[in-house]
Amino acid sequence: MYGLGRSGRGVARFLAAEGMRAQWHDARPSAEDLALMDELHFGRGNVGGPYRTVVAAPGVPIDHPDLLALQARGAELIGEVVLAARLRPGLPIVGVTGTAGKGGTTVLIASMLRACGVRAREGGNIDPPLLDVVDSAEVAVAELSSFQLERVPGLRLPVAVITNLGVDHLDRHRTVDAYHAAKLNITAGQREGDVLIVPDGLEVTTRAGVLAFSPARLVLSSGEEVLPAAELPDSIHPANAAAALLAAEAMLLRLGRPIQVAVLAAALRVAQPQRGRFETVAQVGGVRFIDDSIATRTIAVQAALERATPPMAWLVGGRDKGADLAPLRQAAQGRVKTVIAFGEDGEKLARELGLPFVAVSGTDGDATMRAAARAGLEALAGEGTVLLAPVGTSFDQFRDYAQRGDSFRRAALALAHAAEVQA
Template sequence: MDGQRAGQAELGRILIYGLGRSGRGVARFLAAEGLQADWVDARPGPEDAALVADLGFGPGDLAGVYSTVVAAPGVPIDHPDLLALAARGAEIIGEVALAARLRPQLPMIGITGTAGKGSTTVLVAHLLRACGLAALEGGNIDPPLLDVVDRAEVAVVELSSFQLERVPGLRLPVAVITNLGIDHLDRHRTETAYHAAKLNITAGQSADDVLIVPAGLQVHTQAQLHAFSPDALTLADGRTLLPLTDLPEGVHPANAAAALLAAEAMLLHLGRPVDADVLAAALRSAQPVSGRFETVARIGNVRFIEDSIATRTLAVEAALLRAAPPIAWLVGGRDKGADLAPLRAAAQGRVVRIIAFGEDGEKMARELGLPFELVEGEGGDEVLLNAARAGLSALRELGQDTGGTVLLAPIGTSFDLFKDYKARGESFKQAAQVLAASAAQLAEARA
């Protein structure tokens, strides 16, 4: 409690810069602490405005002097307002640093990476709960971290590169880097800057802490390095916990391997027993996160897999390599400049046709250099229904019993046709289930 009070005193005059999901969490948390804050948001939504009014927080003064500015992840670190506030003495932090300062006694596991960080976060929390700990996930994944810190024995925190730009002083007893690729160059500008933000996850670690990384990744850290491989589910001493074939469908082996080492490290940090049988049973019962390489329908031997969140090269490549060939690959949305060279290689011999859709689908399909078909429609739902139907037709052209996968791993962002990747994924799921229901009715009529 003394550390908590000291953290409150150090905050001084507070400004919340940017509301939305993260900012609302910050506002609720500060109010519960009995702290006052001003706020700034260029376009506050009705929910944002209502919340800060109810809490008694007033509009901020960008020309004023603040001790602490808690900035939303979506606000660039070099935004002119933040630079001006920092020049007048403000420390710029985010919700994760705020949680660490005001709840210094709460053990946290931080998880970042270009792909797989959300699924790994959920899986670590699942493993720790199976071991009897009240572990809750939050951060970049719903809910905001500050909404769970007072209900958790352990917080498992998904950390984006945006969040990791503003975590001064953060020390994590256990941290995970799932992988390092290329993403968000529109924000970070260079691969080096993007990787530097990711590597902030270990900046505050010491020799008593643990950093978990993929085998072969070279990282400068003071922490103990534990490497994982997608080829085995092992504990830190090398003991194999269970065969990969025991993992449920949709749980990626690399994510499971990283999550297992993270759960083990936290149990040891807390002085808790590491029960291999409990951990093995928890892995067998794990469920994939909705919207991440999820089988949403089947028609005969054809699976429809929804991976709408796959807009990063690493994530799309992983989906292509995991999906059972032959693959009808749905590509589309708004091009974000992903590196397509690894995808061309992953698709060779596996993808029989690209189904292009949306604003830049045709452009990306042409760059991939594979046979493609362009589908259109009135609105996003009709476009994806037509795309799912075209994918099924492409596989059936190979033979009625060929099987295979209709895969939505779109590369492009969703904002051309949908409000977000979740809405796009739900649209594909509904389309696949409509086709499956029609196929079942047809089969019944023929029987």
């Protein structure tokens, strides 16, 4: 195992349960990593030694010198998804990737399959790791990042979904073409009889049968409407629902299960967003607070700006990752009243956006988020949306996007409580 962390710990637990021998290497193992390795009696490996198989964590670049050296000495390089597929060959896996929306689509597919009586579990790039769910699932639904898809030799997915292809992770992949090539590995092992689901207009070379989805229509492959898009919960993106619907149908057909339109429609009507992904976390009078802390990619931030109810106070900040701001300027026109700039590069991003802004700060991340939420509420005249779609990463003041979103949630709930007390 090269690289531990969340994914590596999942691999370690799985291998131990299988009674398999393994060694590990991590340049900066956490205390949690070390404790688990001791508990499982896995020793630290020598990266200079020969190995038959190396299971590499997604965070390790595919061209890391150690991985290249291990491959040169005959090791096969795989990730947790291929390990799961090889050791559980009878388990159908639905794979979902895309620049934005893959997590929400993954959860929707699994929830619709469960509504239809299928024991479906989601995992992979979202919690839990895929290997933690394979033994309790009839079908696994895996969110797959471009990092994971760099190391999937021979992976065949009976159903695969590409939500969209935008621009991201150029610090890792270096070019857009290389990033897209990694994403398209999701269909590389597919064959005739498999299904690939893509957005309408995206052309992909594949041996699988292709189904195209449009956010305007929540339909089955036959064209039969399951639910008008207007009846979706506000927190569920129609594009994610449209893609998930086709994927659920494709897996049900593969399993020989009936397609119950009414059940699928009911599941969509009560669908819940992933925590921290365009989720309404509080309301003060006519002002909604929406947490989309994970929105750092241009395509995801643009979607949030287009979905939220104007006028908006848009919380922008964190650490600049070089996102393309031009589409965001356009999406904000006539919808964003004020940008609330916070964190390390918030003011820089706000100036580049060219929108009216207020800069806030605090002694730590929580204090900064309290100031930002309060400034957002004050910027609106009792109606509209305070939207956290920050563009920047969370690593200036928070451990990750989830911790930043939780901080925003607490700040918004405190404002809602204060408003109730005053009333």
